[in-house]
Amino acid sequence: MSTFKLLCRAWLLGLTSGLTVTGSLADNSNFNVEPAALGQPMNADEIASLPQHVFADGAGLPPGQGTAQAGEVLYTEHCASCHGSQGQGGRAVELVGDRELLATEFPDRGIAVYWPYAPTLFEYVYRSMPPDKPASWQADELYSIIAHVLVLNALIEPETVVNAQLLSTIVMPNVDGFRTVGR
Amino acid sequence: MRRPYASVLSPVGQLNKQHAEPVGPAGLIGRRRFLQGGGALLAGSAMAGHAVAQEPASWSRPGLAFSNYGQPADDQITAIRWISENPAVPGDGVSWTPLHELEGTITPNGLHFERHHNGVPQLDASQWSVAIHGLTDRALRFDLEALHRYPMQSRIGFLECGGNSNTLWHPHPVQAAAGHLHGLVSGCEWTGVPLSVLLDEAGLDPDAQWVIADGLDASGVTVSLPIAKCLDDVLVALYQNGEALRPENGYPVRLFVPGWEGIVNIKWLRSLQLSAKPLWSKFDTVSYTDLHADGIAERMTFEMGVKSVITSPSPGQRWSSSGVYEVRGLAWSGAGTVQRVDVSADGGSNWAQAILQEPVLDKALTRFRIPWQWDGSAQTLLSRAVDSAGQVQPSRAALLEAKGGNAYHHYNATVSWQVAESGVITHVYL
Numbered sequence: 001m002s003t004f005k006l007l008c009r010a011w012l013l014g015l016t017s018g019l020t021v022t023g024s025l026a027d028n029s030n031f032n033v034e035p036a037a038l039g040q041p042m043n044a045d046e047i048a049s050l051p052q053h054v055f056a057d058g059a060g061l062p063p064g065q066g067t068a069q070a071g072e073v074l075y076t077e078h079c080a081s082c083h084g085s086q087g088q089g090g091r092a093v094e095l096v097g098d099r100e101l102l103a104t105e106f107p108d109r110g111i112a113v114y115w116p117y118a119p120t121l122f123e124y125v126y127r128s129m130p131p132d133k134p135a136s137w138q139a140d141e142l143y144s145i146i147a148h149v150l151v152l153n154a155l156i157e158p159e160t161v162v163n164a165q166l167l168s169t170i171v172m173p174n175v176d177g178f179r180t181v182g183r
Numbered sequence: 184m185r186r187p188y189a190s191v192l193s194p195v196g197q198l199n200k201q202h203a204e205p206v207g208p209a210g211l212i213g214r215r216r217f218l219q220g221g222g223a224l225l226a227g228s229a230m231a232g233h234a235v236a237q238e239p240a241s242w243s244r245p246g247l248a249f250s251n252y253g254q255p256a257d258d259q260i261t262a263i264r265w266i267s268e269n270p271a272v273p274g275d276g277v278s279w280t281p282l283h284e285l286e287g288t289i290t291p292n293g294l295h296f297e298r299h300h301n302g303v304p305q306l307d308a309s310q311w312s313v314a315i316h317g318l319t320d321r322a323l324r325f326d327l328e329a330l331h332r333y334p335m336q337s338r339i340g341f342l343e344c345g346g347n348s349n350t351l352w353h354p355h356p357v358q359a360a361a362g363h364l365h366g367l368v369s370g371c372e373w374t375g376v377p378l379s380v381l382l383d384e385a386g387l388d389p390d391a392q393w394v395i396a397d398g399l400d401a402s403g404v405t406v407s408l409p410i411a412k413c414l415d416d417v418l419v420a421l422y423q424n425g426e427a428l429r430p431e432n433g434y435p436v437r438l439f440v441p442g443w444e445g446i447v448n449i450k451w452l453r454s455l456q457l458s459a460k461p462l463w464s465k466f467d468t469v470s471y472t473d474l475h476a477d478g479i480a481e482r483m484t485f486e487m488g489v490k491s492v493i494t495s496p497s498p499g500q501r502w503s504s505s506g507v508y509e510v511r512g513l514a515w516s517g518a519g520t521v522q523r524v525d526v527s528a529d530g531g532s533n534w535a536q537a538i539l540q541e542p543v544l545d546k547a548l549t550r551f552r553i554p555w556q557w558d559g560s561a562q563t564l565l566s567r568a569v570d571s572a573g574q575v576q577p578s579r580a581a582l583l584e585a586k587g588g589n590a591y592h593h594y595n596a597t598v599s600w601q602v603a604e605s606g607v608i609t610h611v612y613l
Contacts, residue, residue, distance in 0.1 A: 035332075038329035038333070042314065042323065047322050053397075082271055105589075131272040134401050135403075
């Protein structure tokens with residue numbers, strides 16, 4: 001018999017033997033058990049080392065501070081080419097707009113126009129901007145850039161020191177501008 | 184193992200080597216050489232006595248070799264994802280599933296739509312893990328090896344970007360193929376571990392009302408998901424149509440959130456933090472929110488509405504003659520199953536019920552088909568889906584009346600294709 005035919009015969013034998021029921025169905029106590037608990041417990045240090053989310057009320061904002069004066073320099077270098085020198089937008093969305101246009105055919109979407117919470121800016125800009133090197137800001141740099149953007153939006157005075165406490169207390173103009181649909 | 188196999192086939196091997204090359208265009212040269220040299224084998228050929236038979240050339244030429252991973256036929260050059268990138272940020276953009284090139288309800292993995300905010304991260308799966316922490320009895324980390332030992336579930340479901348079809352908010356109908364207008368939706372079988380199983384193991388604090396999920400890519404996409412959905416049917420997905428997730432669809436692990444807008448189906452999953460409050464991230468409040476005419480925006484608009492679109496014919500095609508055509512399309516709803524799809528060929532005056540291809544599955548793409556006799560006159564085709572929750576796909580006018588023109592997301596109005604007398608198919612508004 002050729003090797004090929006031998007292989008075929010062995011394969012068929014394997015198929016038919018699989019149809020033979022052996023053993024007792026009663027002997028199944030190791031089946032249908034609860035899933036194993038395989039999650040690795042994280043200790044306090046590991047939990048503390050997780051990147052912090054920044055909540056709308058400011059929880060999670062890191063220590064540090066900045067001013068618009070320092071922020072303008074950073075903004076001009078890293079942000080203006082896409083968002084415009086005054087935040088008016090360009091290749092990327094506008095950061096400054098006219099809130100009066102929100103209920104018109106051509107609404108603006110600036111920060112004071114649309115964003116309901118100021119602390120949200122911190123995590124978003126940290127994680128997403130600039131697109132070619134996100135998650136690289138120092139906290140003081142980021143507070144400074146946010147200070148500059150908030151000044152452009154006329155939300156704070158030019159000399160205001162921006163930190164976690166300040167961001168948490170700003171009441172954004174559009175805070176009540178949302179209907180929450182799904183929960 | 185090659186040697187004994189070759190010895191079994193040695194007569195044919197000799198034949199091919201001596202007589203079967205080259206093969207003529209109609210197969211005749213090859214066949215004549217076959218007659219000269221292969222008499223012993225000819226006795227079994229039913230066509231041996233027919234001198235005029237036009238045998239396929241491919242009969243007399245061994246085919247291509249095996250492949251480690253199969254690819255579409257060489258001529259399938261149009262069944263591809265079209266890409267639209269942000270020129271300033273190439274990793275920010277979309278690619279569309281070519282719905283008009285496909286049939287059935289399962290999207291091939293290489294054609295699943297993409298929406299990335301800053302590119303596809305290259306991840307080492309052996310180093311991957313997800314942390315479940317926050318308002319839990321214990322913080323836990325799960326790696327891939329662990330996840331593979333959990334009980335898995337599969338479900339077939341659609342995944343649709345909240346911004347799918349958003350060119351139709353434009354006041355004039357954009358001329359593009361069905362997939363390039365509506366192809367930010369795909370259908371797959373997703374397999375993974377129910378998120379509820381992992382949350383149970385971590386132990387939920389009674390105040391844990393939200394799951395804050397984010398990924399390992401460079402976009403910062405972070406969303407807040409209500410706990411009820413997470414305990415209901417969310418999968419921590421590892422497989423897509425039977426194979427490991429594709430990198431562009433979240434490899435090694437993503438969330439699959441049945442029926443809900445794509446943005447919350449976090450890819451490249453990193454962390455799940457249980458919280459009493461939503462994060463109200465930028466993606467919860469600014470992106471993926473729908474600004475209405477009154478200046479108020481809707482947020483957490485998770486569920487995708489009932490929707491259908493005709494995928495054949497599609498704008499850009501041209502029918503060469505009048506006669507019978509099968510009108511085909513897809514319907515789906517984030518609220519349940521597609522109950523029926525009606526099709527009109529006269530711009531919505533009269534409707535006929537299309538045939539739904541079984542199985543009709545919960546929160547899954549459903550194929551509908553209906554034959555249509557085109558008499559050669561200008562006509563307008565459109566489809567209208569009804570779901571198991573009783574929702575009826577709105578007309579464009581009704582959608583604009585309800586949402587205004589600035590919502591940008593969740594466009595689910597009926598879609599109309601005009602068949603001109605010339606047979607050319609175009610996108611029209613009614």
